[in-house]
Amino acid sequence: MWKDVLNNSDKKKKYINYVNDWEQKIHSFLEFDPERTSAESLSGGGRFSGVPYAVKDNIAVKDYRLTCGSKILENFVSPYDADVIGKLHSSGAVPVAKCNMDEFGMGSSTDNSALAVTNNPWDTGRVSGGSSGGAAAAVAAGLVPFSLGSDTGGSVRQPASFCGVYGLKPTYGAVSRYGLVAYASSLDVIGVLSRDLNLLGDVFDMIKGQDEKDQTTVKLDPDLPSDLQIDDGKPVFGYLGGDLGLDKSVEAGYRNCIDMLIKQGYSVKEISIPALDYVIPAYYTIATAEASANLARFNGVRYGYRSKGAETPLDLMKKTRHEGFGDEVKLRILLGTYVLRSGFQDRYYIKAQKIRTKIINDLASLFKTIELLILPAFPTPAFRHGEAELTQYQQKVADKFTATANLAGIPALSFPAGVYGGLPVGLQLFAPHSREKLLLKGAAIIGREIPVPEVPGYRSIEDICGGQGR
Amino acid sequence: MQKEELFVTASLARLELDEKEAEKLNEAVTGMIEYFSLMDKIDVDDLPPTTHAAAKVNRTRKDLPSDISLADKMVENAPEKEGRFITVPNVL
Numbered sequence: 001m002w003k004d005v006l007n008n009s010d011k012k013k014k015y016i017n018y019v020n021d022w023e024q025k026i027h028s029f030l031e032f033d034p035e036r037t038s039a040e041s042l043s044g045g046g047r048f049s050g051v052p053y054a055v056k057d058n059i060a061v062k063d064y065r066l067t068c069g070s071k072i073l074e075n076f077v078s079p080y081d082a083d084v085i086g087k088l089h090s091s092g093a094v095p096v097a098k099c100n101m102d103e104f105g106m107g108s109s110t111d112n113s114a115l116a117v118t119n120n121p122w123d124t125g126r127v128s129g130g131s132s133g134g135a136a137a138a139v140a141a142g143l144v145p146f147s148l149g150s151d152t153g154g155s156v157r158q159p160a161s162f163c164g165v166y167g168l169k170p171t172y173g174a175v176s177r178y179g180l181v182a183y184a185s186s187l188d189v190i191g192v193l194s195r196d197l198n199l200l201g202d203v204f205d206m207i208k209g210q211d212e213k214d215q216t217t218v219k220l221d222p223d224l225p226s227d228l229q230i231d232d233g234k235p236v237f238g239y240l241g242g243d244l245g246l247d248k249s250v251e252a253g254y255r256n257c258i259d260m261l262i263k264q265g266y267s268v269k270e271i272s273i274p275a276l277d278y279v280i281p282a283y284y285t286i287a288t289a290e291a292s293a294n295l296a297r298f299n300g301v302r303y304g305y306r307s308k309g310a311e312t313p314l315d316l317m318k319k320t321r322h323e324g325f326g327d328e329v330k331l332r333i334l335l336g337t338y339v340l341r342s343g344f345q346d347r348y349y350i351k352a353q354k355i356r357t358k359i360i361n362d363l364a365s366l367f368k369t370i371e372l373l374i375l376p377a378f379p380t381p382a383f384r385h386g387e388a389e390l391t392q393y394q395q396k397v398a399d400k401f402t403a404t405a406n407l408a409g410i411p412a413l414s415f416p417a418g419v420y421g422g423l424p425v426g427l428q429l430f431a432p433h434s435r436e437k438l439l440l441k442g443a444a445i446i447g448r449e450i451p452v453p454e455v456p457g458y459r460s461i462e463d464i465c466g467g468q469g470r
Numbered sequence: 471m472q473k474e475e476l477f478v479t480a481s482l483a484r485l486e487l488d489e490k491e492a493e494k495l496n497e498a499v500t501g502m503i504e505y506f507s508l509m510d511k512i513d514v515d516d517l518p519p520t521t522h523a524a525a526k527v528n529r530t531r532k533d534l535p536s537d538i539s540l541a542d543k544m545v546e547n548a549p550e551k552e553g554r555f556i557t558v559p560n561v562l
Contacts, residue, residue, distance in 0.1 A: 076547055077546075077547065079540045079543030079544060079546075186522050215528070215529045215531070275512065277508070278508065278512050280505075281509045282509065284502065284505075285506055285509070296483075296484070299484060300549060301556065301558055302544075302547075302548055302556055303544075303548060303549070310559055311559055312561070313561055314484070315559070316558060316559055317484045318481075318486040319486055321484060322485060330485060330491070330495060331495055333485060334476070334479050334480060334483060334499050335503070337479050337483040338471075341482070347510075348509070351514070353519030354515075354517045354519050355509060355512060356520040361517075393498075393501060393502075397505075
C-alpha cells in the first residue's frame with residue numbers, strides 16, 4: 001500500500017531502491033527526496049495520509065527548487081507552496097520529487113529541458129512527451145501513484161498518451177494557479193496524471209476549488225443528474241471523422257476504441273470541428289503573446305541567473321536572458337513580442353481571439369448532440385529523441401487535437417488505448433465545461449474493455465515492498 | 471522577416487541575440503509567422519474576441535494585512551545584494 005511506504009524504514013528502503021533503478025534509465029526527476037517534507041508534519045488522518053507524489057517543476061513546493069527546466073531558475077528555491085500543494089498537504093499526501101519538463105512548459109518532448117534528458121520507460125531511445133514528460137514517465141514506471149502537471153496546449157495529455165497513463169486537464173479555472181509559474185495565463189491549468197482513474201478523480205476533487213489568490217478560479221457547477229446516471233444510461237459519444245493524418249498505430253487504436261463502443265451498444269456519432277485547422281495558428285499566437293509578457297520577469301534582477309559583467313541594468317537584462325533561456329523559449333518570446341507589436345495586433349492577436357470564439361461556439365453546438373467527444377491525443381506515439389522523426393515545427397502543428405480544449409477552456413482527459421508495436425497509444429475525451437465527472441465516467445466505460453498497460457519492469461507498490469530487499 | 475525586424479523585436483523583448491542564433495531563430499520565427507497567416511483565410515469578423523476562457527465577473531479579495539511574510543526568503547533568492555538591498559549596475 002502506498003500509505004505505508006514512507007513510515008516504514010524497510011519498505012522505504014525498498015521503494016527508494018526501486019525508484020533509483022528506474023531513474024538510472026529514465027531520469028524523470030530533477031529532485032527526489034522522500035525526507036524533505038516530513039510526513040509527520042502533515043495532517044495525520046487525511047485521505048492520502050503518507051502517500052507520496054511527484055510535482056512538475058513549474059509548481060511551487062516549499063524548500064524544493066522551482067527550475068521550470070530552465071537554466072535561468074536552476075538554483076531558485078521556492079519560499080512557499082502552491083495552492084494545490086497546500087490542499088494536498090491537508091490530505092496527508094507527501095511531495096517527494098520534482099519532475100523534469102520542457103523549459104517553461106514549451107515543448108512536446110521534454111528535450112527542451114536545460115537540466116536533464118528524460119527517456120520514455122517503454123523505450124529509452126524515445127521521448128516521454130511534453131511538457132510534463134517527467135511527471136508522465138514517473139507515473140508509468142510506478143515511481144509514484146500520481147503526479148501533478150500543467151497543461152497549456154496539451155502538456156499533461158500528450159505525455160500521458162506517450163507513456164500509457166491517464167492525464168486530466170481540468171476545466172480552465174477549476175484549479176488554482178497560485179504557485180504555478182505562468183506560461184500563457186488564459187490557457188494554463190494544473191492537471192493530474194495517474195495509472196489509476198479513481199485515484200486521479202480523487203486527487204482532482206482534492207485540488208479543485210475557488211482560491212482567493214487566483215481570481216480566475218471558478219466554482220464548478222454541482223454534478224448534473226446525467227453525470228450520475230451513466231452506469232445505467234448510456235452516454236452519447238461523438239468522434240472526429242475524416243482523414244486526421246494519424247500514424248497507423250494511433251489510427252488503429254482510435255478505430256479499435258470506436259468499434260468497441262459501437263459493439264458495446266453505445267451511440268457513436270461522427271462529427272467534425274469546422275475550425276480545427278485554425279486551432280494551431282490561433283493557439284500559438286495567443287500562447288506566445290501571453291508568454292512574452294509572463295516571461296518578462298526573468299531578467300536577472302530580483303532572482304535567478306544573472307549575467308556577469310553587464311554595465312547597465314538594461315544590458316544586464318538582455319545578457320541574462322540571452323544566456324539563461326534556451327532556443328525554444330527565445331523563439332516563443334520573439335513570436336509573442338512580434339504579434340503584439342503595434343500595427344500587427346489586429347492581424348494576429350485579435351484575429352486569434354476571434355478564432356477562439358469560433359472554436360468555443362463550434363464545441364458548444366457539438367455538445368448539443370453528443371455528451372462526450374473522442375479524438376486522438378497526438379498523431380503519433382512517442383517519437384525518438386532529437387528532431388529526426390518530428391521537427392520542432394511538426395511537433396507544434398501536431399498539438400491541434402489537444403490545444404482545442406485549452407482554447408475552449410473545457411475539461412479533457414487522455415486515456416490509454418492499447419499498445420501497438422511496443423508503444424502505448426493514447427486518445428482523448430472532451431466534455432462540456434465543468435463536466436469532469438462525466439469525463440471520468442466515459443473513461444471508466446472505455447477502461448473496462450481497454451485496460452491500462454503495464455510497462456515492462458513495472459512493479460506495483462505491494463510487490464516492491466513485499467519482495468525481498470537488497 | 472528581415473533580419474533588422476528580428477533585432478528590433480528582440481530589443482523590445484529585452485533579449486540579446488548573437489549572429490549565429492539570429493540566423494537560426496529568424497528562420498524559425500519567419501516560418502511560424504507565415505503559418506499564422508493561415509488565419510487570414512477564415513472569416514470571423516462578426517465574432518467578438520475571447521480574451522479569457524472563463525471571464526464572467528471580476529472577483530476581488532479584501533486588501534487585508536497578513537502575518538505571513540516571505541520577504542526575507544525572497545531576498546535570499548536575489549543574485550546580488552548588499553544587506554537587504556538588491557543591487558544592479560549603475561543606472562546613471
